[in-house]
Amino acid sequence: MKKMIAATIVIVAGLFLLDLVLGQKTDRRSLEYLPDMARSFAYKAESPNPHFANGQTQQNPVIGTVARGLKPLHFGSSVEESKRAGEELSNPFGGQTSESLDRGKKMYQVYCQPCHGAGGQGDGPVAKRGYPAPPSLLLDNARSMxxxxxxxxxxxxxxxxxxxxxxIERPDRWFTVAYVRKLQETQP
Ligand code: HEC
Known part of the structure; x- marks a missing residue:
């Protein structure tokens, strides 16, 4: 019996001591075992960094860097530049295939229809609520582009x-163009 009581006292005192050492304190974190997995020595992309002159970890790409697989486009945003693009660029996917039209239709429905309307007539819900209404894509002007x-x-x-x-990613833009052509062909 005495042995049992002594053992109980030792265990309770041990737990009490353990709690004292490892227990949650409001003013300091509890002990972490092998913390370098969660808190690695490497700098996180968005964190400040004393080793670079600009103090950032994530550095800008070197000027002139080109993303793999994408030829840079050298155009301005003016109407004249859009006409020049008409002369210089052609659809690398060769126009209307059933896949390109399926994809182009999806893109059109998500990104163009809100303003241009399902049939391209410039009567989408956004245009009806006060955004400057676009001209119909079925008119000669858009057809001749x-x-x-x-x-x-x-x-x-x-x-x-x-x-x-x-x-809209670049291939999807061409598929959207193919779908607009299809709209123009199928509607008078
Ligand atoms: C937020 C509304 C809006 C969305 C979305 C939109 N457009 Fe437009 N779009 C316009 C407006 C407004 C004009 C007329 C611009 C002007 O002349 O000031 C226009 C003009 C055009 C024109 C020139 C038509 C002409 O005859 O001058 C084309 C082509 C065109 N949009 C295609 C698209 C395509 C393709 C998409 C989808 C990728 C799209 N637009 C998405 C508002 C929109």
């Missing part, structure tokens, strides 16, 4: 229309 100019308009925007460069 070359594929490269439509691509330029999506990439750089056009007068009142914002650029969709950041939202």
């Amino acid at each position: 070359k594929d490269g100019q439509l691509f330029h308009i999506i990439t750089y925007g056009y007068k009142n229309m914002p650029s969709y460069n950041a939202q």
Whole structure:
């Protein structure tokens, strides 16, 4: 019996001591075992860094860096430049295939239809709520634009229309152009 009581006292005292050493304190963190997994020595991309002159860890790419697989576009955003793009650029995917039209339709429905309307007539819900209504894509003006100019308009925007460069990847812009052509062909 005495042995049991002694053992209980030792265990309780041991737990008490353990709590004293490892227990949660409001003014300091509890002990961490092998903390270098969670808190590595490497600098995080967004953290300050004393080793670079500009104090940042993440450095800008060298001027003139080109993303793999993307040829840079050398155009301005003016209407004249969109016409030049019409002369100089052509659809690298060769126009309308069923895949390009499927994809182009999806892109059109998400990014163009809100203003230009499902049929391209400039009657989308955004235009109906006060945004300057775009001209119909079925009129001669848009029909006479070359594929490269439509691509330029999506990439750089056009007068009142914002650029969709950041939202639509380059191949998808060409598929959208193919779908606009399809709309123009199937509607008088
Ligand atoms: C926020 C509304 C809005 C969205 C979204 C939008 N546009 Fe436009 N778009 C306009 C407006 C407004 C104009 C007319 C610009 C002007 O003349 O001031 C226009 C003009 C155009 C023109 C020139 C038409 C002409 O005859 O002058 C084309 C082509 C065009 N948009 C294609 C697209 C395509 C393709 C998309 C989808 C990727 C798209 N737009 C998305 C508002 C929009």
